[in-house]
Amino acid sequence: MTTHPTVAWIGLGAMGAPMALTTARAGMTVTAFDVSPASLDAVSEHITAAASAQDAARGADVVAVMVATGAQLDSVLFGEGGIGEVLTPDSVVLVMATVGPAAIEDAVRRLEPLGVRVVDAPVSGGVARAGTGDLLMMVSGVPEAVAAVQPLLDAMASNAPVVGDAPGDGQRFKIVNQLLCGVHIAAAGEALALADSMGLDRAQVHEVLGTGAAASFMFGDRGGRMVAEAFDDVRSALDIFVKDMGLVGEAARTVHQETPLASTAEQLYLRGHRAGLSRKDDSVVYRILRADA
């Protein structure tokens, strides 16, 4: 493998597209597939479209996968037309989606007999940082496999710590990240809902408490959207945390660790989903707690 691996890219969604473009702009040859032809058209200036996932993956040194769910990962790898059939020994599958450790371990179990290695590197940082190559990527895998995908990590991330040798450790790290994010967003909503109910000026609450002991990244960021009630300006949809708090619960259950706050926050995201708010910005959790508003 050269310092410029050939890259197959599966999944050009809100995060996947800017990440693939950042990779291509760093000098790597990227061939992509997405179930949406429009997504392929949108990046066609820098990235070659393939007719299928198998066509994209055939002969690639690295297959980068940025899908939405564990079920989609399974389908891409092992479903009808899955790339598992065309991967060559010593190629590396780089999974950047947040799918939980169990999905990664299942992929490893089925790919290892083919000589294919897996690197698990879920991301944090949002669409804007994806476009500038400033993501946080939580990387796990054996050293040779991590070395093989290093040019991609360098292109996409400003920080890509190796957090474990076992694929799945990256997901575990991301699970902890999402526990904090999901609880902090819900706490911001709860705090501002209580401020309202007590007759305080929630914009002043957000401004004054945004810098002291009560501060969090999410209170600053999502809190501002809560104050503005800008729930249709969707930066990150509620259903992402419906999924991710589910992964937190599943991971915690697997190791028999109680996580009462994450569990409580999950109920709020589920309530929002049931109330038809799935596609609203996740800051809508504030509105969920103000049923009178």
Next chain:
Amino acid sequence: MTTHPTVAWIGLGAMGAPMALTTARAGMTVTAFDVSPASLDAVSEHITAAASAQDAARGADVVAVMVATGAQLDSVLFGEGGIGEVLTPDSVVLVMATVGPAAIEDAVRRLEPLGVRVVDAPVSGGVARAGTGDLLMMVSGVPEAVAAVQPLLDAMASNAPVVGDAPGDGQRFKIVNQLLCGVHIAAAGEALALADSMGLDRAQVHEVLGTGAAASFMFGDRGGRMVAEAFDDVRSALDIFVKDMGLVGEAARTVHQETPLASTAEQLYLRGHRAGLSRKDDSVVYRILRADA
């Protein structure tokens, strides 16, 4: 009243002592009382000791109260030897303790007929910032009363926003602050406990997640103590959040606002109290969630 009001100070605990000293150093004459003679001795270079709360309060323009609980506030004002008997019209009682809105409203109801005004200005920031005059104070009261205590606020706080005209609004603001702080500390404990249980390096988790979307002041601050398991190095005792999450619950109940995360976090603090951890640093909530450790 001059720009240098004479100040009576009641309560020289961990926060009260440095706050009183900061006030005295700003040029105000401070006469203090505390139930502990040792606390009075410790500040005797800058502050005159009184033999009783009434002796301290007699003739003072401002009576600054920094006790621990609403019951102590009630006792100082209206108990045997309470200062309510010696306060003169146009004097101002400045309550800086976190006692909840109900205790303040009760004090107002009983002091107003005497012509005594109340300013409610609970603080956030900890002992170190108390010593340097860098606290956040959340101030409420009628404008003339706030003006009367302004020299004290200027001495003690780097930020002292007026958050309402009604005494009690400062407490409501502080309640929102404590909701966020109490939930964020517990979330930090839960995140690091889950990291441990999943076999991750919790020091790396703390370092990597301390700057991104998962960051909070409390994850940075208390998270560091959790990683070090420095629960006997008490910066802020667990029982403070036992009290304050109780005040959050009471305030939320009064306005019929659900606060599921605060309620869940409160159970963890109560569990710690029952487990004999009352006087440990509040970062011990991490240990509470690792019953196996």
